[in-house]
Amino acid sequence: MLTTHPFDDDKLKEECGVFGVWGAEQASSLVALGLHALQHRGQEAAGVVSFDGTNYHQYRAMGHVGGTFDKPKVIRKLAGPAGIGHVRYSTTGETALRNVQPLYADLAMGGFALAHNGNLSNAMTLRSELNRRGSIFQSTSDTEVIIHLVATSQKEKPVDRLTDALRHVEGAYSLVCLMPEGLVACRDPLGIRPLVMGKLGEATIFASESVAFDVIGATFIREVDPGEMIVVNDEGLRSFRPFEPARPRPCIFEHVYFSRPDSIIEGTSVYETRKAIGAELAREAPCNADFVVPIPDSGVPAAIGFSQAAHIPFELGIIRSHYVGRTFIQPTQDVRHLGVKLKHNANSALIAGKSVVLVDDSVVRGTTSLRLVQMMRDAGAREVHMRIASPPTRHSCFYGVDTPKRSKLIAAQMGIEGMRDYIKADSLAFITLDGLYRALGDERDSQAPQRCDACFSGDYPTHLTDFENEPPEQLSLVSNT
Numbered sequence: 001m002l003t004t005h006p007f008d009d010d011k012l013k014e015e016c017g018v019f020g021v022w023g024a025e026q027a028s029s030l031v032a033l034g035l036h037a038l039q040h041r042g043q044e045a046a047g048v049v050s051f052d053g054t055n056y057h058q059y060r061a062m063g064h065v066g067g068t069f070d071k072p073k074v075i076r077k078l079a080g081p082a083g084i085g086h087v088r089y090s091t092t093g094e095t096a097l098r099n100v101q102p103l104y105a106d107l108a109m110g111g112f113a114l115a116h117n118g119n120l121s122n123a124m125t126l127r128s129e130l131n132r133r134g135s136i137f138q139s140t141s142d143t144e145v146i147i148h149l150v151a152t153s154q155k156e157k158p159v160d161r162l163t164d165a166l167r168h169v170e171g172a173y174s175l176v177c178l179m180p181e182g183l184v185a186c187r188d189p190l191g192i193r194p195l196v197m198g199k200l201g202e203a204t205i206f207a208s209e210s211v212a213f214d215v216i217g218a219t220f221i222r223e224v225d226p227g228e229m230i231v232v233n234d235e236g237l238r239s240f241r242p243f244e245p246a247r248p249r250p251c252i253f254e255h256v257y258f259s260r261p262d263s264i265i266e267g268t269s270v271y272e273t274r275k276a277i278g279a280e281l282a283r284e285a286p287c288n289a290d291f292v293v294p295i296p297d298s299g300v301p302a303a304i305g306f307s308q309a310a311h312i313p314f315e316l317g318i319i320r321s322h323y324v325g326r327t328f329i330q331p332t333q334d335v336r337h338l339g340v341k342l343k344h345n346a347n348s349a350l351i352a353g354k355s356v357v358l359v360d361d362s363v364v365r366g367t368t369s370l371r372l373v374q375m376m377r378d379a380g381a382r383e384v385h386m387r388i389a390s391p392p393t394r395h396s397c398f399y400g401v402d403t404p405k406r407s408k409l410i411a412a413q414m415g416i417e418g419m420r421d422y423i424k425a426d427s428l429a430f431i432t433l434d435g436l437y438r439a440l441g442d443e444r445d446s447q448a449p450q451r452c453d454a455c456f457s458g459d460y461p462t463h464l465t466d467f468e469n470e471p472p473e474q475l476s477l478v479s480n481t
């Protein structure tokens with residue numbers, strides 16, 4: 001029988017991925033492949049806008065990239081040497097097609113298409129103000145605010161209008177845009193969300209993660225710097241920094257969970273970083289067990305690192321079916337419960353009579369840990385220990401990594417012993433925040449942290465204007481990325 005419990009009645013969500021190409025023969029086919037490699041960043045909907053030098057062409061659909069952009073007739077319609085694309089998972093629960101990006105508008109300056117990864121923390125405030133001044137919104141997306149700010153900017157040149165618009169927004173944004181001056185890529189001054197640049201022949205490419213370059217055989221050039229705007233057109237490439245310089249605060253959770261392990265972020269392999277986190281966790285919270293068992297797939301690299309550092313054999317005690325989506329994104333509570341069972345099964349022949357240490361990347365509501373500890377016991381495990389390769393998630397993210405309200409975060413509600421008791425593990429430990437930074441090669445500067453680690457520390461690097469008058473846990477965000 002399915003049971004309910006207090007931490008899983010909220011719709012959980014995740015980020016988005018963006019991809020852009022300038023100067024390829026049929027840009028949209030590269031965009032489709034790039035989006036395919038970024039599918040882990042959002043599975044709800046995907047869209048592509050292309051530009052053939054005169055006209056813009058657009059296609060958006062709910063569902064996976066594969067089911068939509070594998071159709072030659074869809075790609076043929078998306079003509080031209082330039083294109084941008086987006087994979088999305090909504091953070092509002094609203095799944096309407098009108099929110100699927102890239103958003104497009106015909107402005108006085110010409111066509112403007114925009115794909116956004118991140119989340120603006122003053123979108124609601126700006127939207128009310130723009131509404132009051134007569135702007136008519138077509139979607140419930142925070143990203144549309146940028147379009148209206150560009151449309152109403154008093155600056156003359158399109159790129160200046162975009163810069164002007166972005167000076168009004170606060171929060172996280174990695175953008176790719178198609179506009180009269182060409183393909184524009186931009187990262188917010190703190191560089192909260194990632195964005196990288198590559199080359200394929202003559203074509204310039206931008207993507208949320210380097211793995212999207214591997215898929216199309218493109219070469220990684222460099223990251224787009226925090227606060228940098230890059231304009232690419234047939235004249236070449238122009239880079240400038242239109243914002244006040246700021247100390248970068250890239251998201252730490254990209255390393256822990258979001259990015260694919262075969263991506264390179266900040267010059268480091270995500271896979272190697274996750275192994276280093278697992279090794280640090282083994283040093284901080286050692287555990288005697290017969291096997292280290294990863295929670296697949298999210299816990300695998302950390303579990304390898306843990307196993308190597310602890311000299312405990314790594315074994316696949318939980319087998320994952322690759323034919324179900326992430327448990328996190330099942331649409332209803334009941335299906336989500338079912339999803340955990342559909343997705344993971346105990347390797348009972350291995351587990352019976354053994355003590356195991358389960359390793360996962362993070363605990364949010366505690367659903368996964370609760371189910372899998374029980375699954376290990378049902379399979380006859382003698383002891384079940386749990387080790388988590390990130391600190392307790394105690395605060396919601398307002399920058400595009402979608403976490404539930406604080407009241408649904410198990411670590412915001414109870415201490416580690418309470419959580420251990422709740423998930424019924426023999427022991428439970430999380431890596432410390434300092435330990436996580438160490439694994440990333442830094443000493444955390446508590447006065448001025450080098451990364452955005454707000455989900456663990458509550459130290460938000462920007463204003464949260466939309467939430468100033470109410471505690472953040474009381475509100476649900478309007479966002480699409």
Ligand code: AMP
Nearest residue numbers: 013014298328363364365366367368402
């Ligand atoms: P929970 O079951 O709610 O505790 O969620 C923890 C599981 O969800 C872990 O296995 C993580 O790998 C995964 N996870 C953590 N954060 C997110 C997120 N923002 N979106 C999707 N999955 C996540």
